[in-house]
Amino acid sequence: MANSHEAVAEQFDDMPQQIEASTLGMWTFLATEILFFGALFLAYIVYRHTYAQAFALAGRHTLILYGTINTALLLTSSFTMSLAIHSAQEGKNKPLLGFLLLTIFLGCGFLLVKGLEYHEDVHEHLFPGAHFTRELPAPGQIFWVLYWVMTGVHSIHLAAGIGLLAVIVWMAWRRRFSSYYHNPVLISGLYWHFVDVIWVWLYALLYLINRH
Amino acid sequence: MNATLPQTETLEIPKPPKRLLTYFEDGGRTVGSWLLTTDHKRIGILYLYSIVAFFTIGAIAAAIMRLELITPAGDLVTSDTYNKLFTIHGTVMVWFFLIPSIPSVLGNFVVPLMLGARDLAFPRLNLLSWYLFNLGGLLALYAIAIGGVDTGWTFYTPYSSTFTNTHVVTMVAGVFMAGFSxxxxxxxxxxxxxxxxxPGLTWFRLPLFLWSNYATSVILVMATPVLAMTLVLLSIERIWGVGVFDPQLGGDPVLFQHLFWFYSHPAVYIMILPGMGVVSELVTCFARKPIFGYHFVAFASMAIALIGFFVWGHHMFTSGASVYSGLVFSITSYLVAVPSAIKVFNWTMTLHRGRIFLNTPMLYALGFIGLFTVGGLTGLFLAALALDVHVTDTYFVVAHFHYIMVGGMVTGFLGGLHYWWPKITGRLYPESLGRLAALIIFIGFNLTFFPQYVMGYLGMVRRYHAYAPEFQIYHVMSSAGASILGVGYLLPLIYLIWSLKHGKKAPANPWNATGLEWQTPSPPPKHNFAQTPIVTRPPYQYSAETEEHMVYG
Incomplete structure (x- = not known):
């Protein structure tokens, strides 16, 4: 077991207080994230309502195969993240490291597939601007602006999540966690699951609606 | 405030062997020790330096505008320059002065002290927040230096995204950073x-400043992300010329206004709630009476924060929104008046039959109550659909929000700064000069902004550098008032700096106030308290006996 006394920061009285504070901090941060994405979801709803037909047509150009593979990758990564948390709670360091690395691996896989998809999107002139495809009605371009911004911001969040988990791996490597102290694993998991949940919404809104 | 350890209860605790180092001494006096500090008290002071610098910039822009407006002809600056001046003034004053003023300076300093804590929960995040703030501020200054922005602080599309040739993206990036801070x-x-x-400090034993600070924080956390994303979308439209808000590209400019005001109206309450919190502290301390209706004042803060999220549409009565949405937003805007009035009535009732000491902080508090009442009531005029159409984009609106933001928040900030100055610096400020400055500010403020109500009602439109000659008399009064106000702001800057070296040494509790922050030496040691205090009583246990011990009075 790591020296758990050392892990309590000086502003806190004891470990439970520190754990509660960091957990509440992460939940509060996630609340801000919901509002951050919320602006995009609102814009999406407004324009979906205004340009129902153009959005339905534009939406059919998203590459559902990539989207579905990515959904599978990310949902699986949430599963492995949960297993990592479980291992941390049990104080088993090796499985913890393994599941964390697996989670990172799946996250990187998501970004790779997303990159391939972006490449193909650009190839099909689905990047908004002067070269945007002429097959779609003009407001269809707004769908694609939102597609790029929403998935782009999501990917940045996922990349940040991978960075976060890399730090956690490093901490686990240094044997900083125990069944008594593993809160960083838990709150990183909260963030990871959040990024996953956002994707579930994006998948539904960008890939699935009006797909006959 | 919180009951704190009365002397009798501390007897069993042995006195620390020698004097604890103050937070100035502990950790070193080098520049590096300040720039890398995680001490909330030092970070509060770092913020104070930053916001004074930004206030000066915003004030200079205002001064040039007031000079221009002395004559009806646009003779001092061109209309383009004037547009840039009011954009600098608005952007800098809102995001780089008002929003961080009380929360980040006074809040940073006193929140852990009032809570009996050693520091904020995340000290490193706190320092990061200061760096983000300054980085954002530098970006904004850079945008100003390379030519400025002429959109106004509201960045309305499609002008900001498609038409203007000024440095919108740089400025917006600065605001984005400050938002994350x-x-x-x-x-x-x-x-x-x-x-x-x-221990023992339950929610209903919290000083009311902490309630309003908490309500403010909820707004900061829940509203700011929406602004951040809106500014991202604006920048994307501007950089790549793709449609989000520009109607020519299929976008909806009113959507921008909805998103912008969904942040910016709650942000107006970021710019008044902390001032209310300070005034609650001051009124009860200097009337030597427990606050009247503690629970009402506390819940009023939360109610203002909550209702504040549902009133943004009143900025868009003339933007083509439907009459029905106008009606709803008009009603919700009226609703905000209820908790606001509860606060004013409770402060007044606290004064009633109190033993009132007219010290500098109290002068600011009384000024706040009057000016906030005027600003709040004229807000009700603006919430009325028909009247709002008449005065939209006139000086009436300008006067209204300056009564809230300057008459309210800046007054509250100065009141709080004087009140906690002995705690922050360990020195007393010169009381008679303090009172004089408070009086000058009150007079200068009213002379500046009251004529603006009148000329606004008569039809003087805002954001014009030239105007019809019949408005000149009001503009001259306003400019004259602004020069008095300038003197009023300069005075505290001078005597507060003077007091750092020459002020009398402050005792731990110069006002004989009840808050936990007064139970530790002035200036406090690095970890605030020698022992974690234990709270056994509700806050604001002021009584007539304690008044003898006031330092001034």
Whole structure:
């Protein structure tokens, strides 16, 4: 077991207080994230309502195969993240490291597939601007602006999540966690699951609606 | 405030062997020790330096505008320059002065002290927040230096995204950064208030400043992200010329206004709630009476924060929104008046039959109550659909929000700064000069902004550098008032700096106030308290006997 006394920061009285504070901090941060994405979801709803037909047509150009593979990758990564948390709670360091690395691996896989998809999107002139495809009605371009911004911001969040988990791996490597102290694993998991949940919404809104 | 350790209860605790080092001494006096500090007190002071610098810039822009407006002809600056001046003034004053003023300076300093905590929950995040704030500020200054922005602080599309040739993206990036600094500060306060209260300090024993600070933090955390994303979308439209808000590209400019005001109206309450919190502290201390209706004042803060999220549409009565949405937003806007009035009535009732000491902080508090009442009531005029159409975009609106933001928030900030100055610096400021400055500010402020109500009602439109000659008399009064106001702001700057070296040494509790922050030496040691205090009583246990011990009076 790591020296758990050392892990309590000086502003806190004891470990439970520190754990509660960091957990509440992460939940509060996630609340801000919901509002951050919320602006995009609102814009999406407004324009979906205004340009129902153009959005339905534009939406059919998203590459559902990539989207579905990515959904599978990310949902699986949430599963492995949960297993990592479980291992941390049990104080088993090796499985913890393994599941964390697996989670990172799946996250990187998501970004790779997303990159391939972006490449193909650009190839099909689905990047908004002067070269945007002429097959779609003009407001269809707004769908694609939102597609790029929403998935782009999501990917940045996922990349940040991978960075976060890399730090956690490093901490686990240094044997900083125990069944008594593993809160960083838990709150990183909260963030990871959040990024996953956002994707579930994006998948539904960008890939699935009006797909006959 | 919180009951704190009365002397009798501390007897069993042995006195620390020697004097604790103050937070100035502990950790070193080097520049590096300040720039890398995680001490909330030092970070509060770093913020103070930053916001004074930004206030000066915003004030200079205002001064040039007031000079221009002395004559009806646009003779001092061109209309383009004038547009840039009011954009500098608005952007800098809102995001780089008002929003961080009380929360990030005074809040940072006193929140952990009032809670009986050693620091905020996340000290490193707190320092990061200061760096983000300054980085954002530097970006904004850079945008100003390379030519400025002429959109006004509201960045309305499609002008900002498609038509203007000024440096919108740089400015917006600066505001975006400052927004993240706000979010981190708010998050830190929320967690600290929930989890780091001293033993016995229950929610309803919290000083009212902490309630309003908490309500402010909720707004910071829940509203700012929406602004951040809106500014991202605006920048994307501007950089790549793709449609989001520009109607020519299929976008909806009113959507921008909805998103912008969904942040910016709650942000107006970021710019008044902390002032209300300070005034609650001051009124009860200098009337030597417990606050009247503690629970009402506390819940009024939360109610203002909550209702504040549902009133944004009143900025868009003339933007083509439907009459029905106008009606709804008009009603919700009226609703905000209820908790606001509850506060004013409770402060007044606290004064009633109190033993009132007219010290500098109290002069500011009384000024706040009057000016906020005028600003708040004229807000009701603006919430009325028909009248709002008449005065939209006139000086009436300008006068209204300056009564709230300057008459309210800046007055509250100065009151709080004087009140906690002995705690922050360990020195007393010169009381008679303090009173004089408070009086000058009150007179100068009213002379500046009251004529603006009148000329606005008569039809003087805002944001014009040239105007019809019949408005000149009001503009001259306003400019004259602004020069008095300038003197009023300069005075505290001078005597507060003077007091750092020459002021009398402050005792731990110069006002004989009841808050926990007064139970530790002035200036406090690095970890605030020698022992974690234990709270046994409700806050604001002022009584007539304690008045003898006031330092001034």
């Amino acid at each position: 706000s979010i981190l500060t708010g998050l830190n306060f929320i967690v600290t208030t929930h989890k780091m209260r001293a």
